[in-house]
Amino acid sequence: MHVYSVIIGTHNLSNSLKCLRNFLSRQKFSSRKFSNMSQKINQNKTYISVEIPEVNTAAGKGFTRIFRRKIKTEGTDPSINKSQIKRLFSLARPEKWKLAGAIGFLLVSSTVTMSIPFSLGKVLDIIYNTSDNYDEAKSKLNKVCGVLLCVFILGAICNFGRVYIMSTAGYRMTNALRRQVFSSILKQEQGWFDKRPTGELVNRLSADTQIVGSALSQNISDGLRSLVMVCAGTGMMFYMSPELALVGLAIVPPVAGIAVIYGRFVRNISRKVQDSLADSTKVAEEKISSIRTVKSFGQEPREIECYNKSIENVLKYCYREAKARAVFYGMTGFSGHVIIISVLYYGGVMVSSHSLTVGHLSSFLLYAAYIGISVSGLSSFYSDLNKSIGAASRIWEIIDRQPIIPMQGGVVPIHPLEGHVEFKNVKFSYPSRTDVEIFKNLVLDIKPGQALAVVGPSGSGKSTLAALLLRLYDPNMGAVFLDNQNIKDLDPAWIKKHIGTVSQEPILFSCSIRENIIYGAEEPDKITEEHFLRVCKEANVYEFVQQLPDGFETVVGERGIMLSGGQKQRVAIARALIKDPKILLLDEATSALDAHSEHLVQEALERVMKGRTVLTIAHRLSTIQNADVIAVLQDGEIVEKGKYQELISRDGPFKELIKHQTFQEIQE
């Protein structure tokens, strides 16, 4: 089996994936082989890798070469796709009435702005024609300037309305988009997260949504304003002198052509900027969230260097973008000036030959200047639109993805859960590492109310058992049954409602102890104080919380950093217990707690295990000794099962394991 990675860039991934599938289907592989391959297509941010069975390296290389060419021609069409624009604009639909109001304001304020050159020409002509009659000039000027002042006040009010409505609509659209992206992220199955760094997702959620939101509001507002001004200015120029208008605007078509090329470039480069920014956020996020480890190893300088390198990469793309932007803006500025100078020259000749008044020439010059400014406004709108399509395509990749394991839906049994758990012929490998098989043919039966301890070498898949029972992943073959029903058919939310979990390294949230415990409840509002305190006492949380000045309201810091290992464990036990689950999943902490903490945790566990089906991933001798059944996991299978005394008296895998594995009390 060979794995070939085809680097395809990051944009238009779904199109590239389709192209890859089409390409593979046209190849010589039989349909069975193809279906194996297509399942193994590994979609990632920057590459697609394909596993091809029974293909030698030379053929693989040929495939990579051909496919890369295909991708170049079919997969990454750089032109703006109509449906992309349509979809981008559809995001603004909920705000359509407010945006329509803002556009109304925009039309009025732009009309006011575009009346300035014409009015100025009129004023100049009044001054020019009444220069020998002071009183007439004064009264005419008073009238015209009074009207103009009123018009300008109206323009200012409309401008205020336009900017305010557009900006607030933009913020609301960004918020709506963030809500959508966040809920899509959380709906994905665990396997998807395994392949995606948190920093990258955070970047999509914060930066990309911001770009799209402002493109749909502020940029559109500015773009529309520029468009109205270009159209109105051109109309007025043709109205006053078609001949002079043609001379002045001759430069516009070539500039527009260059703007299109520039826009494509900006879209590609801005996607690269966003991707590299996501990479650097990923680096920062990982290091800041692991700051304890970084500090313990004194690796701050190395991490600073690492982050600097990642932002250097961002800078590299920003430089390219800046270069293109500088050339383009320099050019549009120059073309604006060319319009002015050609109008000045040709218009001056027309004034000398009395075919144009001085007032009209002045108006003309101002219109030319406005058009020059608006053309560069339009081009910046075009580049922002391209940028936002780049950002939107990254967001759609998330929004469009259907999770392989749904969050809700499926059968909700009417009978109360008894707690019978069965793993039947389970074969499993993690989606992010499909070549390593964790379970080959796992069979395990845990009867209702039974406490089963799983032991096995480190990395044998003990925690994976818990992940499969919680349906964080689906087995590749075989199934997990709950009260004789395949968990694939059950509502995942219902499953989680009945399983309480205490993981190996319990993660608490940065809120109070009370909120952390209540987090485990299905309906937090219905938890009575009495129930809450009983659970806290059972989990041995109550005593230590009484010593804290703020009691249950003590905030535990990020990931519960302000509590000791044993205290965190006990809060996690209370959190698992608050919903009164029928099944408990206990992944014991491997890190040794001190004797007192260990005793308190153990005591709490023994209390809460009563009357429940318990699957313990055991690291403590006391747990193993007290378990109803011990199952030994080795090489992807359960190789031995029985009670402690039975297993220890045999010369089997359990005894062998006990000899080599460090169970806490044995070590002591």
Ligand SMILES: Nc1ncnc2c1ncn2[C@@H]1O[C@H](COP(=O)(O)OP(=O)(O)OP(=O)(O)O)[C@@H](O)[C@H]1O
């Ligand atoms: N999300 C993941 N993606 C890919 N591989 C994983 C993932 N989680 C665990 N593994 C791999 O699966 C194997 C089993 O891991 P698991 O955590 O179930 O072992 P374990 O028996 O609980 O180990 P330990 O006793 O050390 O906690 C390991 O080789 C591990 O590297």
